[in-house]
Amino acid sequence: MMLRRVSPLSKLISAAKPSLLLNQVAYGLSFMEAFSTDALKPAEAGTVSKARTPIINFVLGGPGVGKGTQCTRIAETFGFTHLSVGDLLRKEISSNTEYGAMILETITKGKIVASEVTVKLLKTAIESNETDRFLIDGFPRSEENRVAYEQIIGIEPEVVLFFDCDEEEMLKRVLHRNQGRVDDNIDTTMQRLRVFEAYTLPVIRYYSRKGKLHKINAIGTEDEIFERVKPIFAT
Numbered sequence: 001m002m003l004r005r006v007s008p009l010s011k012l013i014s015a016a017k018p019s020l021l022l023n024q025v026a027y028g029l030s031f032m033e034a035f036s037t038d039a040l041k042p043a044e045a046g047t048v049s050k051a052r053t054p055i056i057n058f059v060l061g062g063p064g065v066g067k068g069t070q071c072t073r074i075a076e077t078f079g080f081t082h083l084s085v086g087d088l089l090r091k092e093i094s095s096n097t098e099y100g101a102m103i104l105e106t107i108t109k110g111k112i113v114a115s116e117v118t119v120k121l122l123k124t125a126i127e128s129n130e131t132d133r134f135l136i137d138g139f140p141r142s143e144e145n146r147v148a149y150e151q152i153i154g155i156e157p158e159v160v161l162f163f164d165c166d167e168e169e170m171l172k173r174v175l176h177r178n179q180g181r182v183d184d185n186i187d188t189t190m191q192r193l194r195v196f197e198a199y200t201l202p203v204i205r206y207y208s209r210k211g212k213l214h215k216i217n218a219i220g221t222e223d224e225i226f227e228r229v230k231p232i233f234a235t
């Protein structure tokens, strides 16, 4: 499957900093460190404590593409529980938990939070929710996230949606979002676009190779886009 290249924003924004890519690693813990902690004991690997194995779908796409907007509609229409991993992280910040300060710093920089933290939050959210059909919005954002998910939760996603649109439109949508988010500014969004390209596109390619990827053209009205999504879940 061909993934359409998004147009560079360099013409639009001269302050793009592609060299930041080289420093783009998960905050704090390295991959190996993540796998040496109590949270990842082998006996617990790849399981969730639930009466029935839940159905999991992943929803991916760049910043501001409309993942959350479409997830709300998919969840309402097709009976899924919508879990935005970004929202789970923002809750940690507002509740001032042990991870709060680290998460705030990572989100402000537009980087990816250590998989250990994210997957733990996701696992708790899945286990504590009574339903068993989930849309996981904005995760996995890197191959490291994906592997950690497989180790700790281990439920193969049925569908992976990829909302695709050009960078200029994504930036425009982020800057009009108006939710008071610390990362909704030009510099962080430029960084997030580079992180998306370097770290999330490989995850998208992985699921494309597995035949699970549904690529949706995310240009158009919310209604038009939802019409493109519906057939995937209507079958």
Ligand SMILES: Nc1ncnc2c1ncn2[C@@H]1O[C@H](COP(=O)(O)OP(=O)(O)O)[C@@H](O)[C@H]1O
Binding pocket: 061, 062, 063, 064, 065, 066, 067, 068, 069, 070, 173, 174, 176, 177, 178, 218, 219, 220, 221, 222, 225
């Ligand atoms: N199809 C669309 N066209 C224009 N704006 C949109 C569209 N879908 C969503 N938006 C707006 O773009 C912004 C980002 O949408 P959101 O769902 O938060 O995206 P994401 O979760 O991918 O970052 C929001 O202000 C939302 O209202």
Ligand SMILES: O=c1ccn([C@@H]2O[C@H](COP(=O)(O)OP(=O)(O)O)[C@@H](O)[C@H]2O)c(=O)[nH]1
Binding pocket: 061, 062, 063, 064, 067, 068, 084, 085, 086, 087, 089, 106, 107, 108, 110, 111, 112, 113, 114, 118, 137, 138, 139, 140, 141, 145, 183, 192
């Ligand atoms: O699995 C995740 C999901 C989110 N984030 C962080 O949370 C921010 C916001 O994510 P969200 O999905 O809310 O943003 P959106 O793409 O919807 O604008 C990201 O830039 C990351 O810093 C993360 O580290 N891992």
Ligand SMILES: [Mg+2]
Binding pocket: 067, 068, 084, 086, 138
């Ligand atoms: Mg979102």
